[in-house]
Amino acid sequence: MLNNNAHLSEKVFADDIEKAPTRDGFGRGTVEAGTADPNVVVLCADLAESTRAEWFQKEFPERFIEMGVAEQNMATVAAGMAGAGKVPFIASYAAFSPGRNYEQIRTTIALNERHVVVCGMHAGVSVGPDGATHQMLEDLGMMRMLPRMTVIAPGDAEEARKAVVAAAKHDGPIYLRFGRAGTPIFTTAQTPFAIGKALTLWESEVPQVAILSTGSLSYAALAAARALEEEGIQSVVLHVPTVKPLDEAAVLEAARRSGRVLTVEEHQTAGGFGSAIAELLAERHPVPVRRLGIEDTFGQSGEPEELLRHYGLDAPHIKDAARALLRAQ
Amino acid sequence: MTLTDKEVSMLEKKAEEIRETIINMLVAAGSGHTAGPLGLADIFAAFYFHILTHDPRNPDWEGRDRLLLSNGHTVPARYAAMAHAGYFPVAECLTLRKFGSRLQGHPERLRLPGLETTSGPLGSGLSQAAGTAYALRMDGKKNRVYCMMSDGEQEEGNTWEAAMFSGKYALSNLTAVMDRNNIQIDGMTEEVMPLEPIADKYRAFNWHVLEVNGNDIAAFITKVEEAKAIYEKPTLIIAHTIPGKGVPEIEFDYRWHGKPPTKEEGKRFLKEIRTLGGRVPGDYA
Numbered sequence: 001m002l003n004n005n006a007h008l009s010e011k012v013f014a015d016d017i018e019k020a021p022t023r024d025g026f027g028r029g030t031v032e033a034g035t036a037d038p039n040v041v042v043l044c045a046d047l048a049e050s051t052r053a054e055w056f057q058k059e060f061p062e063r064f065i066e067m068g069v070a071e072q073n074m075a076t077v078a079a080g081m082a083g084a085g086k087v088p089f090i091a092s093y094a095a096f097s098p099g100r101n102y103e104q105i106r107t108t109i110a111l112n113e114r115h116v117v118v119c120g121m122h123a124g125v126s127v128g129p130d131g132a133t134h135q136m137l138e139d140l141g142m143m144r145m146l147p148r149m150t151v152i153a154p155g156d157a158e159e160a161r162k163a164v165v166a167a168a169k170h171d172g173p174i175y176l177r178f179g180r181a182g183t184p185i186f187t188t189a190q191t192p193f194a195i196g197k198a199l200t201l202w203e204s205e206v207p208q209v210a211i212l213s214t215g216s217l218s219y220a221a222l223a224a225a226r227a228l229e230e231e232g233i234q235s236v237v238l239h240v241p242t243v244k245p246l247d248e249a250a251v252l253e254a255a256r257r258s259g260r261v262l263t264v265e266e267h268q269t270a271g272g273f274g275s276a277i278a279e280l281l282a283e284r285h286p287v288p289v290r291r292l293g294i295e296d297t298f299g300q301s302g303e304p305e306e307l308l309r310h311y312g313l314d315a316p317h318i319k320d321a322a323r324a325l326l327r328a329q
Numbered sequence: 330m331t332l333t334d335k336e337v338s339m340l341e342k343k344a345e346e347i348r349e350t351i352i353n354m355l356v357a358a359g360s361g362h363t364a365g366p367l368g369l370a371d372i373f374a375a376f377y378f379h380i381l382t383h384d385p386r387n388p389d390w391e392g393r394d395r396l397l398l399s400n401g402h403t404v405p406a407r408y409a410a411m412a413h414a415g416y417f418p419v420a421e422c423l424t425l426r427k428f429g430s431r432l433q434g435h436p437e438r439l440r441l442p443g444l445e446t447t448s449g450p451l452g453s454g455l456s457q458a459a460g461t462a463y464a465l466r467m468d469g470k471k472n473r474v475y476c477m478m479s480d481g482e483q484e485e486g487n488t489w490e491a492a493m494f495s496g497k498y499a500l501s502n503l504t505a506v507m508d509r510n511n512i513q514i515d516g517m518t519e520e521v522m523p524l525e526p527i528a529d530k531y532r533a534f535n536w537h538v539l540e541v542n543g544n545d546i547a548a549f550i551t552k553v554e555e556a557k558a559i560y561e562k563p564t565l566i567i568a569h570t571i572p573g574k575g576v577p578e579i580e581f582d583y584r585w586h587g588k589p590p591t592k593e594e595g596k597r598f599l600k601e602i603r604t605l606g607g608r609v610p611g612d613y614a
Contacts, residue, residue, distance in 0.1 A: 041464075065463070068497075073490030076453045080397075080460025083445065085468070088460075104453050104487065112438055112447040 001229075003200045007190035013226065019182035022216060023121050025160025026178055027052030030089055031059050032161065033168035037087060040168055043067050044091045045074050050180075051091040051121045075101040078116045079108035087115060087168055094120025094136035094177060098143055109173045110146040117167045118143075118175045123153075124215070124266030125294065125311055126181040126304035135299035140214075141271030143175040144244040150195060151244040153177040153215035153265075153273070156185045159241060162193040170195055179266075181304040183216040198247035200254075202226070204234035209322045210258035212238045212251065214273045217264050217313060224318035235322060243273050251277060252285050260325050261289045264318055266308075269293035288328035292321055332547050336379070340546045343413060344374035348575045348602045350409035350422050356595035358426040361434065364572035364585040365479070366406035368510050371544045372568060373410035376475070380553050385415035388443035394472050395461050397445050399454020400479035400508065401435040402587075407444075408432050416443050452485025454478055455505055459495045462503040462563075473557070476505045481513035484522045489534070495563040496535030503563040504556045505536075508543065510572040512583035531565045543568025575602045 002008055011017040034040040034056055042060075044053040046069045057064035067074040071092050078088035090097060098105050098118060109116045120139050127135045144151045150172060154160035160178060167174045192199065201218065202225040209228075213221040218239040225235045238254045240247065255261050261281060263274035274291030281289055294311055308314045312321075332340075347370040355361050376396055377383075383393045398407055405425060412419040417431070424430035431441040435449030446457050458476035465472050482488055495503055507527070515521050524530075528538045537559045541552045549568060556564035572586070573579035576598045590598055 041467075062467075067494065068490075070490035070494070072453070072487040073456045073459075073494055076456030076487065076491070077460035077463065077494060079446075080457035080462075081464040082460075083457070084395075084461045084464035086464045103450055104456075107447060107450050108453055108457055 001203065003203050006192070006199055006201055007188050008201065009186050009188055012186050012222070017184045017186070019184050020157040021180055021182050022154050022157050022160040022178040023052045023180065025154060025157040026091070026119055026121070026164055026176070027055035029161040029164025030056040033165050034060050034063060037168055039085055040087045040089070041065060041081060042089045042091060043074050043078055045069055045071050045097065047092055047121070051119070053091045071097040072101040072104050075104040075116070075118070076108050079112060079114045082114035082116050087117070089117040089119055091119045091121060093134060094123040094139045095134050098139055098175065099136060102142055106146055110148050113148055114173060115171050116173060119178065120175065121178045122180045123177045124179055125299040125307040126179055126266060127299070128181060128304045128307065129301050131301040132298040137268050137294050137299065138271070139175070139177060140243055140265070140267045140273055141275070144276060146173070148173050149244065150174040150242070152195065152242050154241050155216055155218040155239050156183060156187055158185050158187045158189065159191070159193055163241065166193065166195050177215065179216050184219045186219050186222065193241070196242045196245050196247055198238050198240040198242070198250040200236065201239050202235065202237035204229070204236060207234045207236040207258040209233070209260045209262060209325055210236045210238060210254040211262045211264060211318065211322060212240055212254065212277055213264035214240050214243055215266055217266055220313065220315040221264050221318055223315035224322060227315065227319045228322055233323065233326065240273065243276060246276055246280060248280060251280055255281055255285050255287050259287055260328060261287055262318070262322050262325050263289065263291045264313065265293045266313060267293050269295055288325060290321055290325050292318060332550060337547050340374050340378055343378050344370045344546065345602060346413050347374055347406060347409040349599055350412065350419060351405050352590060352595050352598045352602070354405055354409065354422045354425040355589035356592055357423045358589060360426060361405060361589045362402045362587050363589055364512065364579065364582070365400070365403040365508065365510065367576060368544070368570035368572045368574045369403055369406040369477070369508055370575065371546045372477070372506065372549060372570070373406045375546050375549050375553070377410040377414040379550055382472070385411070385443070388416060392472065395445055395458070395474045397454050397458045397461070397474070397476045398436060398448055399476055400451060400482055401448035403479070403508070404436045407436070411443055451479065451482035452487035455488055455491035456494070458503055458505065459491050459500055462500040463498060466500070466502055472502070474503045476503065478505060478507055480507055480509045480511065480518050480524060480527070483507070483524050483527060492531060492534040492536065499535070499561055500563045501560050504553060504566065505563065506566045506568050508570055509567050510570045512572050512586055514586055516583055528567060535562055537562040537564045538567065539564060540567045540569065543570035544574050577601060
């Protein structure tokens with residue numbers, strides 16, 4: 001059953017649940033953060049409309065900095081601005097930032113410990129028609145390997161807004177991951193959010209499997225849990241927006257209670273969220289683990305929903321994977 | 330503002346001390362870069378003992394000018410200058426590149442106050458300087474921002490992104506100094522990857538460009554003053570320096586880019602530096 005303490009949307013399982021891309025949360029969140037803190041600035045690499053950076057630009061034109069198509073410069077200019085007291089958010093597609101400017105992020109933001117918020121848009125195959133070049137599937141892995149880096153993949157537009165506001169106050173290098181496609185807004189303003197905290201969406205008396213997910217696929221994980229219940233299978237769904245640092249206590253608790261863990265992410269299974277969970281459990285509480293994600297391949301053009309179905313990341317596939325995991329010894 | 334003869338000889342004396350310290354630290358370290366730091370001793374003496382508004386006892390003072398070192402491998406020259414300026418004891422220079430030292434092989438801001446950035450990977454210093462200059466200007470602050478960079482790192486794309494950005498936003502509070510010593514690891518820059526006409530390239534990116542003998546302290550300071558008077562553009566000073574300057578037997582020799590002197594060589598080099606008595610003849614007209 002739904003966790004009441006999560007204060008999820010009343011329409012969580014309704015057909016007409018409101019949808020928005022998580023990047024909308026970036027747009028709203030930066031306006032909110034910029035209102036609260038005059039040092040917040042937004043830098044954008046020629047993608048103001050699609051990243052939603054233009055929402056901030058409209059409110060605070062003097063604090064919006066157009067960088068042109070130059071992601072390496074964007075990261076390093078931001079590092080310099082942070083050194084002079086600004087709180088820069090840098091926005092581009094994740095394929096280019098951190099995809100292209102990784103060394104600059106590593107040296108001038110992470111090693112140099114600057115409070116720059118790297119915002120990777122259009123992550124995952126759900127980018128859709130643009131195809132593999134623009135469907136970033138390696139960013140969580142790249143960024144979580146960096147010392148001092150905090151990594152967050154918000155679950156919906158509302159949580160993305162909260163993550164942006166929290167990132168503006170967080171002192172240190174931080175990466176936020178956003179998606180292009182509209183996805184259900186299953187959380188509300190009352191849903192708790194804190195950097196480093198996981199959120200139980202679904203819980204059962206005697207769970208047989210724990211589904212741990214990050215990003216907007218947590219909604220599909222929740223739908224899978226509901227479908228499992230209809231088939232008499234009890235589960236827990238733990239939404240883990242902060243991939244680093246992991247909420248280790250919550251992950252271990254879910255593993256202890258359920259004895260089996262299924263991870264879900266719109267990212268390569270190697271090196272990303274599922275890997276982080278598997279690493280933790282292998283050392284601290286070994287249980288059977290299966291990781292759902294992209295299996296060592298690139299994306300392709302298509303509509304978001306058909307791509308998620310093709311790569312086995314929609315609710316029916318998650319449900320089937322959970323059922324299969326029940327048979328694991 | 331013309332420098333008096335007394336001021337010039339004080340600065341030359343400081344440059345000589347910096348060169349001696351560079352040799353001592355590299356011999357002790359057993360690894361590191363020799364040619365670049367020696368070539369930059371005069372420029373760093375000019376910065377730390379004349380140009381910069383700074384307070385060695387309060388390295389984070391908000392009113393300070395910012396000096397960012399993009400070509401981090403030349404940091405021994407900066408460490409030596411900072412030590413002589415009073416940021417930390419000169420004796421600490423001998424810990425360069427050693428385990429536990431604040432003086433990392435390439436500079437790390439978090440370990441040593443006063444460094445401004447962490448650098449070494451080439452091509453990203455100018456962007457950081459530009460970001461710093463942009464932010465300071467937003468806040469109406471008058472601090473000047475300086476960026477030391479190498480000629481070799483002009484081969485990095487990031488450098489030109491930064492040049493384009495600085496030109497667009499007319500960052501007149503930014504002065505970049507290019508150490509034009511013509512060498513890089515694999516040989517002479519014009520053979521590895523020709524940079525010329527480098528001044529014209531920056532002019533085309535809307536920079537004001539000046540050239541100077543980077544081993545002539547008084548001339549260099551004059552150019553830095555001139556840059557302050559340019560209100561509509563960022564300024565690049567192409568400082569022609571002689572790699573290995575001060576030690577005639579290694580001058581112009583690119584093989585000394587990335588290796589330190591042995592103990593014996595170190596003794597000989599120190600003697601050569603002292604023989605010059607701080608006066609480094611100008612080779613660039």
